[in-house]
Amino acid sequence: MSDKLIEVASLCKYFSVKEGLLNKKYIYAVDDLSFFINRGETLGMVGESGCGKSTLGRTLIRLYEPTSGRIVYDGQTIYDSGNIELIDDDGNKTYSKKQISEIMPFRRKMQIIFQDPSASLNDRMTVGEIIKEPLEIHNLYPGKKERNERVKELLHAVGLTAEHATRYPHEFSGGQQQRIGIARALAVEPGFIVCDEPISALDVSIQSQIINMLEDMQNDLGLTYLFIAHDISVVRHISNRIGVMYLGKLVELGKSNEISKNPLHPYTKTLLSSVPIPDPKKTRENKRIVLQGDIPNPISPPLGCRFHTRCPCVKQICKEQVPPLRELSNGHFAACHIL
Numbered sequence: 001m002s003d004k005l006i007e008v009a010s011l012c013k014y015f016s017v018k019e020g021l022l023n024k025k026y027i028y029a030v031d032d033l034s035f036f037i038n039r040g041e042t043l044g045m046v047g048e049s050g051c052g053k054s055t056l057g058r059t060l061i062r063l064y065e066p067t068s069g070r071i072v073y074d075g076q077t078i079y080d081s082g083n084i085e086l087i088d089d090d091g092n093k094t095y096s097k098k099q100i101s102e103i104m105p106f107r108r109k110m111q112i113i114f115q116d117p118s119a120s121l122n123d124r125m126t127v128g129e130i131i132k133e134p135l136e137i138h139n140l141y142p143g144k145k146e147r148n149e150r151v152k153e154l155l156h157a158v159g160l161t162a163e164h165a166t167r168y169p170h171e172f173s174g175g176q177q178q179r180i181g182i183a184r185a186l187a188v189e190p191g192f193i194v195c196d197e198p199i200s201a202l203d204v205s206i207q208s209q210i211i212n213m214l215e216d217m218q219n220d221l222g223l224t225y226l227f228i229a230h231d232i233s234v235v236r237h238i239s240n241r242i243g244v245m246y247l248g249k250l251v252e253l254g255k256s257n258e259i260s261k262n263p264l265h266p267y268t269k270t271l272l273s274s275v276p277i278p279d280p281k282k283t284r285e286n287k288r289i290v291l292q293g294d295i296p297n298p299i300s301p302p303l304g305c306r307f308h309t310r311c312p313c314v315k316q317i318c319k320e321q322v323p324p325l326r327e328l329s330n331g332h333f334a335a336c337h338i339l
């Protein structure tokens, strides 16, 4: 059994957008990403809003059809653009029926917890129906009694009670709604969960409860997480490793404490410089780096290194060549020409 649960090679997800009547352009939301996630690991993924984190999470579990690349789950290839033969009228690649039916078991194994619990729960369904739905789709726990028992068990697991099953999502607080979303994700016994900013819409006072619950569940059930956040301080304590994204690209990847203590990429340094440090002396030494300019448009991203328009260390080569992600020390990768 390999240590790697997820392997991603050259994964791309581009969205097409119409400009005027005839012009079609692409948003390079996820552009040529390669990495792996070990079994039982939490990989944190950070970067500013719009850099492609949610698109990556959704493409990885095949909620979005990838544009190209390869995704391997537990040693089995679940997407490989090299194998695709069908191209529809819009130029999108599609699967043959046979390949879609093979995807179903993996859909169950890979789940997602969304950022906004109120928007992700169907308000016309009771909590019980919401949690039961994936069991019906995947034909698990067949029989009314078994399914109701399973719902009860899941509600208890996330700190709710059996009585909550007959109520509707709007009757709950944000934190409770997120617990319902977590119960739904857990219902089908997944191995891998994309946690897409699961606490950023919640009150600060309950954020740590949800984080602690997710950590306990990971330990009890042996889950593997891709934990997405726009704020690096949210993920650095709970992640084994951290990836940093900028405009659809992975710019740095390494062990969590390595990234915190010894960030290499100029963009990671700016992200960390805005994280408050408890020791006031250190804060003064560690001056906050403020980036110049706005994040560029992902429809026509800068040539060369995408960060070059805002980088404090920019050189000529950065404007011309895309820097590859290179291993600079053991397990610590960065994509930067000046390193």
Ligand SMILES: Nc1ncnc2c1ncn2[C@@H]1O[C@H](COP(=O)(O)OP(=O)(O)O)[C@@H](O)[C@H]1O
Binding pocket: 015, 027, 029, 047, 048, 049, 050, 051, 052, 053, 054, 055, 056, 298
């Ligand atoms: N379904 C979609 N259709 C078209 N463009 C999208 C879609 N989802 C995301 N995008 C675009 O892709 C880019 C990355 O978005 P997203 O993955 O949501 O970033 P993040 O989660 O890091 O904030 C943005 O420019 C966004 O506007």
Ligand SMILES: [Mg+2]
Binding pocket: 053, 054, 055
């Ligand atoms: Mg997002």
